[in-house]
Amino acid sequence: xxxxxxxxxxxVREITKEAIIMKLVPLGDRVVLKQLVAEETTxxxxxxxxxxxxxxxxxxxxxxxxxxVIDGKEVKMEVKVGDNVIYSKYAGxxxxxxxxxxxxxxxxxxxxIIE
Numbered sequence: 367x368x369x370x371x372x373x374x375x376x377x378v379r380e381i382t383k384e385a386i387i388m389k390l391v392p393l394g395d396r397v398v399l400k401q402l403v404a405e406e407t408t409x410x411x412x413x414x415x416x417x418x419x420x421x422x423x424x425x426x427x428x429x430x431x432x433x434x435v436i437d438g439k440e441v442k443m444e445v446k447v448g449d450n451v452i453y454s455k456y457a458g459x460x461x462x463x464x465x466x467x468x469x470x471x472x473x474x475x476x477x478x479i480i481e
Contacts, residue, residue, distance in 0.1 A: 390468060451478065452477045
């Protein structure tokens, strides 16, 4: 019986994650990112107050648009859900949905995939 309970908990968690993703579906070459948590201390051990923290440029890919023809050029989506990426500092549009904050960016604003 415990084995089934574990499977049910896992399934509910996956369904909940899918439900959140399905509420925000990017179009074209857009990608939905969730920013990774910024570090509160520097490498030298200095604690940064909230106002002086720089916005991190690393994020996790939450949803990916279909790609297609954008401005007459074929756009192939090179990122996938779950990838950790680095994106341009001032890129994208901030979106708040169900008390969660996301950033919607064009794929061209993603600089690298972190492996």
